[in-house]
Amino acid sequence: MKRYYILLLLTCCLIACTYEGSNFEEPTDFSEDISRKRNFYMENSIELTMENSVIEKGVANFNVGDTLKLSLKMPAIFIHKNNEFYNIFKSTGATKYQYSLYSKNSLFFDKDIIDLDFLENNSDIKTLSFSKKQIKESLLFHELYQNQQSIVAKYDSKSNSYVSNIGIVFTQPTTDPLTTSKDEVIVNSEIKTSTYIVNRERVKNIRIYVPIYSKLNFIKFNIQK
């Protein structure tokens, strides 16, 4: 009985390990039979870049109220395995792609991520200091703020690409301070993206996953009060 129990335990461990490693899929081999497949994984990554910050020794400097601008651009005609071109827009019919951002601590949260393109097109919005009630009730704010679990990259027909320009507004940090003084707080934070950017609605019943490469990992933020 004991032997069976140990065997069962080992099997569970094996399954758990296999599951842990299954988050990243192998790039799709289109030379194989794809007739039954609806999910496709591209090989080359796109990059989430930081727009406006100076990084010194791995620390980016920001004041409270500053906005960290992040940009992601994915061409609709995507190169897979360096020699095959796939039209993602025509294949999926998707007008938007989505990805997620994660943070180790509360450096940013749901309503602190804003759509910079939307902000640029709506000059009426003068300030970004709104109450949670205002944000909740206004449709305008619903479009301005993005959910960190489903940040949208919209299809731009002019450039034939999916574009996401977002900003993270720095608020007063409250957790995980490494050093604290009256004037500054260095927050040890990793901003991570989801493994892929993907069309989450199936317009044409095809889903294409594009891996995201992010340089934001392991950057500390020095936030001046």
Add this chain to the structure above:
Amino acid sequence: MKKITLSCFLFLSLVSNAQEKFTAHLDNPNEVGLNLVGIRNDNFLPGVYYERQLDHHFSLGATIGYSTNSNNSNYYYSDEDSLYYENDYYENDYYDNNGLETFNFNIYGRYYLKDYITESFLYLFFDHNVKVRYFLESTAGMAVLKNKFTETIKDTNNVYTIQRTTHNFTDATLGVGTGLKLLFNRKISLEMHGGGGSYLFNNKQAKSYLYFNLGLGYRF
């Protein structure tokens, strides 16, 4: 002596009554009916059937099934609100690839086991007016299927588009099954039968199927 003789006569007449065969299926050998529930894999194909009783055990019949639901392989799932799409359990490549069957025509032969009897549980509710009989069946037929396949199309600029294209095709089927038929007042029948089978020629879809039918018929 006279009383004993009379008693024996009465007993024998009772015995002969009890042994009288139930022959409604032979008296009314034809049956037409509606297949109210016709399920084959994920497809719902109600239809009509005709059956002729050839002798005490054997019968031949035919069914036609037709699906009005032409869209159930266009699986659409929006996960706008799901949080972690890497762990999305709905993301199964093979979810909608069983093949949508839109029409089928089957000829079947049945072997009815034993005689029509009144099962004790039926006797509780319906007295002797409801009889039941079990059968084995084999079917041969054709099916019209609709399926979607993914393929890549290359345009003039050597750029691929991935798309799912609908293909219609016809296939032959063979199957075996079992079931029971209930007979109400010798005229109305209710049959339930199910089993499995296979599509013979197409290899780009599910090769086998399971089926279940529930039919309501009239004998004449």
